[in-house]
Each structure stands twice: as structure tokens, then as C-alpha cells.
Amino acid sequence: MRALTWHGTHDVRVDTVDDPEIINSRDAIIEVTSTAICGSDLHLYDGVIPGVLPGDVLGHEFMGRVVETGSDSTLQKGQRVVVPFTISCGGCFHCQIQQFSACENSNPAEKQDMSAKLYGHSMAALFGYSHMTGGYSGGQAEYVRVPYSDVGPIVIPDHLDDDKVLFLSDILPTGWMAAENAEIQPDDTVAVWGCGPVGLFAIQSAIVMGASKVIAIDHYPNRLALAKKLGAEVIDFRKTNVREALMEMSGGIGVDAVIDAVGMESHGFAIDNMVDVVKQKVGMGADRASALKQAILAVRPGGRVSIPGVYGGMTDKFPLGALMEKGLQVRTGQTHVQRYTKDLLEKIEDGTLDTTFLISHRLPLEDAARGYECFRTEQDSWTKVVLKPGMEMAAAS
């Protein structure tokens, strides 16, 4: 089959690789019809995530048609499914209490040590995201082996197009959980840092949850325009003093909840020297943590801090005093996708949520390398790239 494979920093290629096959009885094989490039894929692309090996197939946002099933899969051939990016067994303690992204079994035993060392506990497995999270082949391919297919994938009715439901795989539940973690009350003012896909979906979710005002912070004009279209007020941090503006826009009280949809993944995966290597590599200074620090200072005393943005390592000069003295609540984590897919599918079906506005480009899988490059370098206009394995090269939009 054809698949997008990683070869090194800024070097991804569509290669011919072996087709996957059923290995365990709960597996299914999915023929991919749509798959997206995620902002977090760019960190693999930038070479700042350890444990990626040449030849690894990337991609964790995907959907498709079931073409093969193991004897214990509950899926049927021909069904259309969206596959959560987190791989969860459904049987362990964490899956049972719906903390699916902390699944204890999906990451193979011999691959758990690295994250266990870094974080104190091993991480669950993810599709197409380094060997630290299992080394599973990803979804930017024609076919994918999906483990635990009886608990993960959600079946999609035929009348809903791929574009409408693809984001159930990651960014829609991630934006939704970000808003949920902000514990939004009806009269709340909520500020969201970062108007990438997750930030925009968090804005949309916060509005659906009844926030009286949502304020979006970014500097890309097109992304701010999208936020505005969703009903947010916007702040361009290049032109405006963000904290002062937030105080004024919340009546001098401070915003009730803040959502950091920026993250700073590239801040290393290990120890301090790693952080430095990374900083050099991506030419980024410590101020990249500024979104979260600013959010903690901007939120009102007793307010809530929600962090969907991805962090991998450590940070310094963290405003711990503000966190404690203001009595803030912090909630964060990889998304428990399986917890939200059913409800969010209903909200898509009844029209409460429409996520198709986000897609700026649709490309054939063969053109995936260009998709990565443009998604990285032209962030304002390339808001979201969807790859279609079945699409002809000439049909890209």
C-alpha cells in the first residue's frame, strides 16, 4: 500500500510499504477514505519528538471503511468508521472509569519504559506517533490495522460525509474536552489562547456550553477571522496588551476560565539539555511558554485553567505562586476521545456542531509531503489539510 512515512526532519515521503494484517482477534483493518494532518504531526516533522524511526507511518486522525475483521471484532465489513487517535483496550481500570487516554494495556509492555521514566507512569498508545506511544502505524495510509476495534471506532451513518465527521478522531473531542475542563458556567467569560483547530473547536464548544463571552487570542488574521465567525471576540497579541485587554473586557474581574490551546510540545522530552537541543533546533526561546504563563496571570482568582495544548518536557519560571495564591484549578491531558464520540456525533447530526469550516485544503495522499510543508510554513491560510487516498492528483482543492 501507499503511506506517508517519516525519514527525518522535514523529510516525509509517500512510499510503498507492506499492507497491514490482522494480528490479534479484536483487530480490524480499515481502508482509509480521509485522514488529516494534525498540528502535533508538525512536531514529528520538525524532528523534536524522540522515538520516531525512519519508515514509520504517521497520522492519527483518520476514518474509513472496514475491510477485514478479527474474530472478536464487533465491526462488520463495509461499515464506515472514525477511529479515535488514542488506542484504548476498554478493559483496564482507566478505561473503565473513562480515562481512555491513560489506558494501561495498549502500549506494548516493552515500549512503556521511556514514558514511565519521564512521567512516572507509562503513556497509552497513539496511532502514528513515535515508539514512545507504542509505535503503531498511523492513518496517513491506504490501510491501517486498528487494535481493540470493538471499543474504539465509532460507526458513521452513510448520509454523513467524511468531512463532517473526520474530526471526531481527535481535534473535535479535544476542543470539547478543553471547554469541559474549563467548567464553563452560563455567565462566564472565557479566554482561549491559540486559534488553530483545537482552539477554534474549544471556542465553538464553549459557546455551545453557554459561555456568555469567549475571547480568542492569536495573531494570524485568517485564524482570528474564523474565531470571530464562530462568535468569539478577538485579540491580536501582536497589537494589543493581552492582560490589560482581558481585564477590561471582563469588567475588571479577570476572565473566569482560560484555555491554552497553544502548548509547547517542542519543549523537550527529557532533561534540560534535551530542551536546549530542541530550542536550538526549532529556534524557539523560552517565551514559547508565554501563553500558559499569561493565561495563569489573566484568569480571575478561583478561576479555571484548561490545557489542551501539548507539553512534553519541563519548563522554568512557572508562575506557581499565582497558581496557589489565586486558588486556581488546573485540568489537562490527552483527550479521552472514546468518552465523547457518541455525543459529539449526535451534535454533528442535529446541526449543533459543524466542523467543515476548518478544512482549507483537500489533497490526494500522494501529495501529503507538500501538505506537511505548506501546513507548517503557511499557517494562516492552511488551517487544516485533509488527505484523501482515493483522490486523483488533479482533483485537489
Next chain:
Amino acid sequence: MTHDKPLGLAGTVAGLGIALGGVAFGAFLSQRRKGGDDDAPFYTRKSPDRDQAVLGRTVTIRKPRAELYAYWRDFDNLPRFMENVETIRTEGDHRVWVIKAPAGRTVEVKTEISEDVEGKRIAWRSVEGSDIATSGSVEFADAPGERGTRVSLVMSYEPPAGELGRAVAKLFQREPEVQARHDLKRFKGLMETGEIATSAHRKDNTRAAKQQEKQS
């Protein structure tokens, strides 16, 4: 007493742990009694008090105690999740474990069950004629509420003498604990999900398949 079969390197240990030597077992018991002032398991003590040849590890498995005990008590099941155990055969009252060792060899450990409390605890130790003196025990205790069962594995071992022994010993300084941890995780996964997790893309790429290949 080495054997011709090639063996994988590392690893070895969990399997090893499974067998026991009487001497080591005695040492392990006295070690256990040599507790500190706190309530922590003896094997979590900081060095230098800690005996590096004894290791312990606990996992919680969301299954009833009786079911987990029964699965472990059927020793034929163990090679399913103990990566370094090649085969187990029965010889009278004993079981002979063929375990992968460094430098492409295997070691054999002949074990007897030294304690068996239904649903709670199984202990074993190696007897004369084994390449390695080793002992181990696995305990099953109810976890609070609906959380299932806490499974604790404790093992001790003494490497064989001679050249092989030195190689094994070198390895054991770091490997047994890793191996035990991985094996216990695999046991947990097998019990909770019915399968051993693998990120392989094709059957011939699984760890099990690769190991078979190495041996043939």
C-alpha cells in the same frame, strides 16, 4: 551445564525468577524479615540495604482473584506472557523450564512448588540439577472495591558458576527487573484484554515471531 540451543540475551530473567534455589529462597525469606521502620515492601528499600538479587513488582488486574490464580497455577500458561521462557516440561513432580540465556544459549531450571495457597499465593524454587538457583512467589490479594486483584511477584536468583554464570550475572544486574516488569504487564494485558498488545503491522513482525525466527 549449558545447552546447545541458542538463546536470546537479555531477558532471561523472569523465567529465571520463576524457578528457585533453596538457598536463595532462604535468603529471600530472611531478607523479607529484615524490614525497616516503615510499611513499604522490603524490595523498595534504598541501597545499600537492598539486596539486588531480589526484586518485586505489583500490578492491579481487573479480574477476580480466583481466575488469576487459576491461570498462573497452570504453569503451561506462563510462556504465553513470559518472553524468555522457551518451554516448560513436566518431569514427575517437577517442572523443567527452558529459559533463554545470553550468548545464544539456554539454561534449564527444575522447579518444585514450595507453597500453594489456593487463590492467594504460589511459591516455587529450583531444585538440584538446575543451572540457576532461583525462587519466586506470586501473591493475589483483593484490590479495593471493583478494582480487581493486586498481583505481586517476588523473585530471587543466583547465577550459575563459570563462564556462563559470569555472563548471566552481568546481565542480571539490570535485566531481571525489567523483564519481570514487562512479563507482569503482559500478564495483566492478557487477562484484561485477552491478547498481548503489539504495534506490529504484520504477523511476521511481532516480537514473538521475530524471536522464533532468531531461534530457528
